[in-house]
Amino acid sequence: MKLPESFYQNDDVISLSQKLLGKHLFTRIDGELSGGIIVETEAYRGPEDVGSHAYNHRRTSRNDIMYSKGGVVYMYICYGIHDMLNIVTGQEGESHAILIRAIEPTDGVDVMRKRRGFDNDDKRLCKxxxxxxxxxxxxxxHNxxxxxxxxxxxxDHGYELTKEDVIACPRIGLNIEEPYKSMPWRFYIAGNKFISRP
Known part of the structure; x- marks a missing residue:
């Protein structure tokens, strides 16, 4: 069953980042289904979060979708190369977002292998x-x-996680000032071999 729109409109992006762990993310692109279990996320709490694209109420053509009501996708290109999938959360105008960092592939694995251009290491497909x-x-x-x-x-496939299953730690690759550099706003499923890094 799809998560309802109301799920994404919770104001607490930190809590939602953890609640997304264990949920199943799917796409149907060009008629091909692919997806898997969300195993790693990062929370970005705009506008006070220095790491957020919406820090200090910054609003541009690039990040405008972040100010939408929760329940839509925010896509941007990192380093001019990598597309990045984010989930907009909260109420309209709040600019919170969750970066989906990794999934454990379960559906359309052959499709994902084709898109990634290799078929010898499924742990790397969505890492x-x-x-x-x-x-x-x-x-x-798709923004x-x-x-x-x-x-x-x-x-939601009913995959229940305990507090012990969820690891919280600082976000990756942010060259920003404290305390936001060290905020434990990256979450992943303990022991999962599909996360981007332990």
Whole structure:
């Protein structure tokens, strides 16, 4: 069952980042289904979060979708190379987002192998946000897509995690000032071999 739009409109992006762990993310691009279990996320709490694209209420053509009501996709290109999948959360105007860093592939694995260009290491297929987006067929053109449609969506399959299952640690690759550099706003499933890094 798809997560309802109301799920994404919770104001607490930190809590939602943890609640997304264990949920199933799917895409249907060019008629091909692919997806898997979300195993790693990062929370970005705009506008006070220095690591957020919406820090200090910054609003540009690139990040405008972040100010939408929660439940849509925010896609951007990192380093001019990697497409990155983010989930917009909260109420309209709040600019919170969750970066999906890794999934454990379960559906359409052959499709994802084809998109990634290799078939000898499934642990690498969706390991890291750039790899994940490529494996799922997602690009910047999907920016603003609703998670209630049939192109990108998230389902709850009843996979329950305990507090011990969830690891919280600082986000990766942010050259920003403290305390936000060390905020434990990256979350992953303990012991999962598909996360981008332990």
């Amino acid at each position: 890291g946000p750039g790899a994940l987006a490529k494996a799922l067929g997602l690009r910047k053109i 603003g897509t609703s998670l209630q449609g049939d192109m990108i969506w998230i389902e």
